Amino acid sequence: MSIRHKVGTIAGSMAVFSLALTGLSGIANAQTQSFNQKVAGDAVTFVGRVPYVYGGSSPSSGFDCSGLTSYLYAHFGKSIPRTAEAQFLKFRPISESRAWGGDLVFFHENSNPNSYVYHVAVYEGNDRVVSASTPSEGIVREKIYSSHVTFGTITH
Numbered sequence: 572m573s574i575r576h577k578v579g580t581i582a583g584s585m586a587v588f589s590l591a592l593t594g595l596s597g598i599a600n601a602q603t604q605s606f607n608q609k610v611a612g613d614a615v616t617f618v619g620r621v622p623y624v625y626g627g628s629s630p631s632s633g634f635d636c637s638g639l640t641s642y643l644y645a646h647f648g649k650s651i652p653r654t655a656e657a658q659f660l661k662f663r664p665i666s667e668s669r670a671w672g673g674d675l676v677f678f679h680e681n682s683n684p685n686s687y688v689y690h691v692a693v694y695e696g697n698d699r700v701v702s703a704s705t706p707s708e709g710i711v712r713e714k715i716y717s718s719h720v721t722f723g724t725i726t727h
Contacts, residue, residue, distance in 0.1 A: 607673025610643045614673075614693040614701035617710040623703050628653070634703045634710065636691050640675055643693065644725075651725065655691040662723030670722040672696045679719040686719075694722065 617630060617639070624633030628642055637655045644651045652658050659677045664684070670676075671694070678690035692700035695712065704711045 604671055606647055606649070607671045609647050609673070611672035611693060611695055611701070613646065614639070614643055614710075615695075615712070618701060618712050619709065622709045623706050625706075627703075636703045639701075639703045639710065640691050640693060649725065655688045658691055659688040659721065659723065662725050665722050665724050667698075667722050670694050670696075670724065674722055674724045676700050676715060677721045677723055678717055679721065682719050684721050688721075 617634070621630050622633040623635065624638075625635050626638065627633035627635050628638035630642070634642065637653055637658060640655075640658060641651050641653050652661055655677065658675065662675060662677070665674070674694045676692045676694050677688045678692070679686045680689055690702070692702035692715075694700055698715050699712060700715055701710065701712055703709075704713070
């Protein structure tokens with residue numbers, strides 16, 4: 572076997588390996604997208620039906636913001652921390668253009684992305700979220716109302 576033939580065989584093997592990795596990455600992305608679609612779809616079912624309750628973490632008694640997100644993720648098999656700040660620390664920041672419905676949107680007290688996170692909501696897409704808003708509004712669909720946000724995703 573010539574050196575040229577060995578180099579060609581190695582290059583061919585690397586191409587097959589690269590395609591295999593691309594396929595695995597595609598599977599992981601499809602699983603993440605499916606998980607996210609379930610989270611976003613389920614979040615919408617609470618809009619107008621479930622009250623806001625400080626410290627709430629169930630659809631029968633009500634949700635606060637992080638209670639809603641932790642409930643939704645747990646409902647589909649992914650345990651995440653209970654508070655908005657702790658969830659922020661667990662999630663990987665991504666750009667809005669890379670966010671899918673079902674990712675989370677973290678609201679910061681100022682423009683520093685490491686500043687205190689005071690609110691979290693489920694991203695729907697198109698600059699909209701499902702959010703445990705206030706006691707008078709309950710669970711709502713709303714436009715992202717602040718520019719001080721970080722989009723976050725988690726490995727599923």
